[in-house]
Amino acid sequence: MNRYGVRFMTAAAITAAVTAGMPLTSQAASNFDLRRQVVKLAGITSAASPGQYVTRQEFAQMLVNSTAYRVAGKGTSVTAVFSDVPASSQYASAIRIAVENGWMTGYLGGVFKPEQQITMQEAARGLLALLGYTDEDFSGNQLAGRWAQYQYLDLGENISKEPAEIMTQQDCVNLFYNLLRTETKSGQAYCATLGYELSSDGEVNPLTIADNELKGPKVIQRQYSISDYVPFDVNEATFYLNGDFATLERVKQEKSNEGFVVIYYNTASKTIWAYGPADLWEGVTTGRAAIRGEVKGIYYQSSDVMVPSTVMLEDSTGDADDVEFKLGNSDVQFGFSIYGDVKVGDHVVLICDVASNSNGESSFTVIDYVKY
Helix, strand or coil: CCCCCEEECCHHHHHHHCCCCCCCCCHHHHHHHHHHHHHHCCCCCCCCCCCCCCEEHHHHHHHHHHHHCCCCCCCCCCCCCCCEEECCCCCCHHHHHHCCCCCCCCCCCCCCCCCCCCCCHHHHHHHHCCCCHHHHHHCHHHHHHHHHHHHHHHCCCCCCCCCCEEEEEEHHHHHHHHHHHHHHHCCEEEHHHHHHCCCCCCCCHHHHHHHHHEHHHHHHHCCCCCCHHHCCCHHHHHEEEEEEEEEEHHHHHHHHHHCEEEEEECCCCCCCEEECCCCCHHHHHCCEEEEEEEEEEEEECCCCCEEEEEEEEEEECCCCCCCCCCCCCCCHHHHHCCCCCCCCCCCEEEEEEECCCCCCCEEEEEEEEEEE
């Protein structure tokens, strides 16, 4: 098998590139671009037209997108819940989930009015419900009580509208950003329910969102299409090749010319990071690289015959025969153990940290791998 190295960027570097130029400070909380990037990465809304008004059906989808229902709440439904929301509607599932969970309500006569514009008052009800508040938390005038709690929690920060006013996409960005950093009724930051984190100053950390949502690595060989490996339309995606901005055609060309690319992707932001071959043996001495080859041997330390320590790859030129790849963490060690999924003869890409000593000799520590 031919020897290949793939220029590779760490997950941290990828997420840093996603949020380049976005300071994670309290001053940045009022930065709309930062807020939009956060809610876009979280898969809540892209806010492609900030000034456009938002309909009730669109807001139902945003509510679902900001919960654990986000995978199930897309597309059509089995049955029609409201007479004016056909089962074939792209918002049918989201509307059903939002109503069943009490985040939104329908109208008398069994209608939802899906294309009617959403008001601040309706939006406040939805977000308070996500935070764990119910009717029992608001005695007397329910509408006034909810609005008072909405204001107390600062859910309306950067939104200057009264309860009856209708919302724009920009309002929704601010609203859902505020939701992510607000504590639930039980005292936990809402973003933590989705696996995200706040930065030290209480703002939503976009790096944790991007890292949480990052998928890969996936090896795509010349004869296969990138679109078969990602769950979104590649024609709508943003591409990076070897760390630099690129086009879909440029990535395709790299795959065709070099035989394969390795990709990572983020579904929420529809971003794909692709890496093509580089000559590891003649050029890469430090940093990070991905090396493709056939597993020649898996070796164990004499002190622990159950945990593999190194692996060697088959190289047709003979240059890699003496190179040992150290297995750097327990997940990788398990993958190459007798209980794992990698055996001698399997074809793999090893994601390695590369270091050089004072003599210029390189060492390779495997931190991730993928079979292909």
